[in-house]
Amino acid sequence: MRLATWNVNSIRSRVDRVLAFLERTGTDVLALQETKCKDEQFPREGFEAAGYQVATFGLSQWNGVAIASRVGLDDVARGFPGQPAFGAAPVVEARAIGATCGGMRVWSLYVPNGRALDNPHYAYKLEWLARLRDQSAGWLAQGTGNPDAQIALVGDWNVAPEDSDVWDMAVFDGQTHVTAPERAAFAAFAQAGYVEVTRQHIPQDRAYTYWDYQQLRFPKNEGMRIDFAYASAALASRTTGVVIDRNERKGKGASDHVPVILDLAD
DNA sequence: ATGACTCATTACATGAGA
Numbered sequence: 001m002r003l004a005t006w007n008v009n010s011i012r013s014r015v016d017r018v019l020a021f022l023e024r025t026g027t028d029v030l031a032l033q034e035t036k037c038k039d040e041q042f043p044r045e046g047f048e049a050a051g052y053q054v055a056t057f058g059l060s061q062w063n064g065v066a067i068a069s070r071v072g073l074d075d076v077a078r079g080f081p082g083q084p085a086f087g088a089a090p091v092v093e094a095r096a097i098g099a100t101c102g103g104m105r106v107w108s109l110y111v112p113n114g115r116a117l118d119n120p121h122y123a124y125k126l127e128w129l130a131r132l133r134d135q136s137a138g139w140l141a142q143g144t145g146n147p148d149a150q151i152a153l154v155g156d157w158n159v160a161p162e163d164s165d166v167w168d169m170a171v172f173d174g175q176t177h178v179t180a181p182e183r184a185a186f187a188a189f190a191q192a193g194y195v196e197v198t199r200q201h202i203p204q205d206r207a208y209t210y211w212d213y214q215q216l217r218f219p220k221n222e223g224m225r226i227d228f229a230y231a232s233a234a235l236a237s238r239t240t241g242v243v244i245d246r247n248e249r250k251g252k253g254a255s256d257h258v259p260v261i262l263d264l265a266d
Numbered sequence: 267a268t269g270a271c272t273c274a275t276t277a278c279a280t281g282a283g284a
Contacts, residue, residue, distance in 0.1 A: 009283085010273055034283085036274065061274045062282075113284060158284075177284065212284065213271035221268090224284070250268050256283080 001071065001102055001264040002026055005154035005227060006248075007033040007110070007210075007257035011066070014255060015043045019050060021248065025261060028071045029101045031108030033156045033257075035064030042066065057097040064094050065110050065155070071102030082131045086112070086124045096132070104235065104264075105139070109155030114176035122176060125158070129185035137192035140232055151232040153194065156210075156257060158226055159186040164205040165225035177226065186228075195236035198229050198260055202242050209244055210257045218249050227260050238265045 004027045008014045011032060022030060035042060035058050042056045053073040058064035067073065077098040085092045095110040109132070114125040132153075139151055159182045160166045172178045190196060208223025217223060231239060241263040248258040 013273070034273095113282080115282085115284085160284095172284095175284080210284075211268095216268095216270055219268050219270090226284080247268090254268095256272080 001028050001266060002261060003029045003031075003104070003106065003152060003154070003229075003264060004259045004261040005031040005033070005108065005156075005229060006259040007156040007227065007255060009034050009255040009257065010036040011064075012037055012041065012043060014253065015046055017248070017253060019046050021245075021259060022050060022052070022068070025245070025259075027261065028069065029104070029106055030068045031106060031154045032066040032068070033064075033108060033110040035066050036061050037064055055097060055099050057094045059091070059094045062093070063110055065097045065108045067097055067099045067101065067106055067108050069099065069101040069106075072100070074100045080107070080132060080135050082135050084124060084127045084131055086121070095128070104150040104152055106152045107136075107154065109153060109157070111156060111158040113158050114182070117174065117176060117179065125176070126181055126185055129182075130188070133185070133188045133192055136189065136194070140193045148234045149232045150235045150238075151194075152235055152262075153189065153230040154228070154260075156226060157186060157228050159183060160224050160226055161186050161228075162225075165208075167206070167208075167222040167224075177224065189230045193233065194230035195233060196228050197231045197236050197239045197262060198227075198242045198244070200236070200242075201239065202244060207244055208246075209260060211249060213256055227257060229260065229262055235264070239263070240265050
């Protein structure tokens with residue numbers, strides 16, 4: 001079984017590239033973030049022609065998440081219980097979608113960016129992560145006898161958990177993504193019992209998943225590692241390999257993020 | 267070359283991304 005996550009920065013501008021990725025890699029379940037379209041605008045046809053079912057959650061041109069699966073797609077949840085809302089007229093944004101695929105509970109997550117430390121979006125980001133941690137800790141059903149739970153929390157976490165996850169910490173002085181509260185909010189998932197399997201399999205520095213479009217960041221390999229996969233213990237133990245598909249950042253029409261692929265033993 | 271932002275919008279300038 002192959003599970004991948006990818007912030008595509010608009011599915012409508014990238015659908016051909018995504019379909020080619022599915023065919024090339026044989027990915028069975030793909031979690032997408034930043035689809036940037038409403039549900040009725042999502043280009044489902046190409047996925048369905050390729051044998052995938054698709055569940056989408058998109059409310060506007062902002063955010064948007066989806067799951068494509070060729071191993072079943074059931075019990076779709078749009079948003080997670082307790083997910084914070086944002087804005088003057090508070091809206092639960094399209095940042096989380098869950099579905100059961102091939103015996104796994106998969107969540108495609110697009111954590112709020114935070115924007116700036118003095119911006120309300122930053123407090124929203126921390127609250128969002130805290131509420132997701134609370135909810136997902138319950139899914140593990142620790143102490144109630146569910147050691148075989150197959151749960152994957154994958155996506156764009158918008159946190160660089162280690163200094164080595166950015167090319168130059170000096171550039172991020174006073175910026176979001178690297179602060180102690182954000183890193184604590186990210187680490188709380190490990191404390192709840194999840195295993196971040198991408199670093200487990202790829203411990204190297206400069207294994208980035210995102211490069212800004214500006215200032216030749218990709219050719220200079222000045223990137224950030226912010227896309228991760230937290231797995232329940234049973235799912236982590238099935239993970240045999242992880243690939244950060246950095247070739248997908250090359251060429252015209254690339255997303256600024258690349259796919260992260262998990263290989264899971266059957 | 268892996269190359270000098272990109273995407274969506276009752277668009278033609280602005281907001282968001284990180």
